Amino acid sequence: MTPTHFAVEEVAPGVHACLDAGTGAAVSNAAIIDCGDKAIVVDAFNSTAASAELRAAVPELTGKNTFLLVNSHWHPDHYWGNQEFADTPIVGTRRMMELMVAAAPADLGAWTAELDAQLDALRAQAESDDEKTRSLAERRMGMIGPVREMAPGFRLTLPDILIDGHLQIEGERTVEIITEGGGHTESDVFAWVPDVRTVVTGDLVWNGVHPKTEHGDLASWVRIDRLLLDLSPAHVIPGHGDAAGPEIIEAFVPYLERVAEMVAELVADETLDPGAMPVPEGSEEWSNRVLLRGGLSGLAGRT
Numbered sequence: 001m002t003p004t005h006f007a008v009e010e011v012a013p014g015v016h017a018c019l020d021a022g023t024g025a026a027v028s029n030a031a032i033i034d035c036g037d038k039a040i041v042v043d044a045f046n047s048t049a050a051s052a053e054l055r056a057a058v059p060e061l062t063g064k065n066t067f068l069l070v071n072s073h074w075h076p077d078h079y080w081g082n083q084e085f086a087d088t089p090i091v092g093t094r095r096m097m098e099l100m101v102a103a104a105p106a107d108l109g110a111w112t113a114e115l116d117a118q119l120d121a122l123r124a125q126a127e128s129d130d131e132k133t134r135s136l137a138e139r140r141m142g143m144i145g146p147v148r149e150m151a152p153g154f155r156l157t158l159p160d161i162l163i164d165g166h167l168q169i170e171g172e173r174t175v176e177i178i179t180e181g182g183g184h185t186e187s188d189v190f191a192w193v194p195d196v197r198t199v200v201t202g203d204l205v206w207n208g209v210h211p212k213t214e215h216g217d218l219a220s221w222v223r224i225d226r227l228l229l230d231l232s233p234a235h236v237i238p239g240h241g242d243a244a245g246p247e248i249i250e251a252f253v254p255y256l257e258r259v260a261e262m263v264a265e266l267v268a269d270e271t272l273d274p275g276a277m278p279v280p281e282g283s284e285e286w287s288n289r290v291l292l293r294g295g296l297s298g299l300a301g302r303t
Contacts (some may be wrong), residue, residue, distance in 0.1 A: 003057060005050035006030070009243055011235045012196035014173065016061050017243040018054060024142030025050040027077035031200040031237050032058055033193060035219025036172025038067035042191050042200045043239075044081035048147035051081025068169065070177055071159055072239065073185045074099035075212070080147070082157035091167060092159025093179050095187035104156045115148040136290075163189070183221030183240075184211070190228070197234040204228065207241030207248040210283065210291045214298030218260040225253050255280045259295070266300035274300070 005025040006018045014034035019062050020026040027046035032039060032054075038269040039062040042052045058066050069085045071092040072078055082090060092100075105111035122144070125137035161167070163246065169176040184203040191200040203211065204224055228236075237243045258280035266272050274296035279289065 001053075001056060001060065002193060003050075003053040005045070005053055008057065008061065010244045011237060012193070012198045015193055015196055015198045015235070015237075016057075016058070016063070017237045019186045019242065020141075020240070023050075023146075024139075024144075025146040028075075028203070028239050029241075030056075030235060030245075031191070032061055033175055033191070033200075034064070035067070035169065035175060037064075038169075038190040039173050039226075040068045040070065040169065040175055040191070040239075041066050041085070042070045043072050043078045043202065044069060044085060046077040046080055046143065048081055048189075049083055049146045049149045051084040054081065055084050059200060068161075069097060070189060071189055072190065072200075073188045074103065075162055075185065075215075076103070076202065078202065078239070079157075080150075080154075083155045085155050086155070089161050090157070090159040091161045091163060091177055091189070093164065093187040093189060094162045095182070096185075096189070097158050097162065099186060100158055105151075105154065108154060111154075112148065112151045114145055115151055118144055118243040119148060126212045180224045180227060181220060183224040184213075184218055185215045186217075190223070192231060192233075197232065197236070199228055199231060199233045199235070200237045201228065201239060201249075203239035205236060205238040205249055205252055206284050207236075207244055207252075208277075210286050210288045211240070211295070212291050213256075213259060213295030214302075216295075217300075218256055218263070218299070222253055222256050222260075225249055225256070229253075252280055255283055259292070262296055263299045263303065266296060267303045274303070 003228050005023045009017045011017050016032040023154040025047045035261040039058050066088050069088050069090045074096050122137045122141045128134045169175040179189045233246050274293050
């Protein structure tokens with residue numbers, strides 16, 4: 001089966017990056033790690049439509065069912081598909097689980113109605129004469145549509161193996177599941193496959209895409225990404241964007257440092273407009289600039 005919502009790239013022997021195909025059902029990236037005697041999945045996408053394809057891909061690619069699912073953090077595009085793995089142990093952290101619970105829809109009927117209202121508003125915007133407004137509305141509809149389809153039957157499926165530091169999975173291949181606290185969010189997890197020097201970062205690293213920053217701690221985020229570089233990875237599977245090598249972390253760290261400087265400038269001078277500030281050097285061609293603007297406003301407002 002060729003998946004609809006993500007593309008598969010074997011970045012190292014037995015390590016498959018599952019890269020968002022832009023349909024709106026996945027949104028983020030995921031990974032499948034063949035451990036020889038078992039298979040591990042990292043992240044479960046934005047919707048059950050994409051996550052069902054992910055689960056089906058595991059035995060096709062590895063010949064095994066999923067032994068363990070790892071959630072990298074609480075943002076919905078990485079874990080709303082968890083329910084497709086409800087019979088599988090799920091690794092996360094206690095703080096991550098608390099944030100998932102806090103953000104979960106309390107009433108599925110009300111949530112479904114809210115999503116319907118959002119889609120109606122976006123359909124109207126998609127008729128706009130302004131190309132930018134129209135394009136943004138169409139992209140948002142693509143992301144909300146798969147969520148609306150799953151909303152009536154949504155089941156909040158939480159991590160049940162809670163780590164605080166390091167979990168080592170032993171088998172024919174060793175995989176290390178690591179948390180260094182929070183950077184992108186209050187609690188982030190990444191996976192390290194030492195024999196092929198591959199790191200699956202979740203949203204601790206983005207490639208060619210402006211990151212969502214408003215829930216982050218930029219100083220801690222930089223610290224953690226420098227620790228990722230200390231691993232000397234040969235292959236990096238980011239939370240968003242293409243898989244590549246350590247150069248994407250090397251480019252991302254100074255980006256985050258510049259964003260921190262921009263936040264400080266906004267706090268020091270309230271007349272500055274986040275929307276008018278030049279993007280960090282080297283990110284001029286990155287997509288989703290709106291996330292940078294929203295992050296600057298949110299971080300400055302928290303300070």
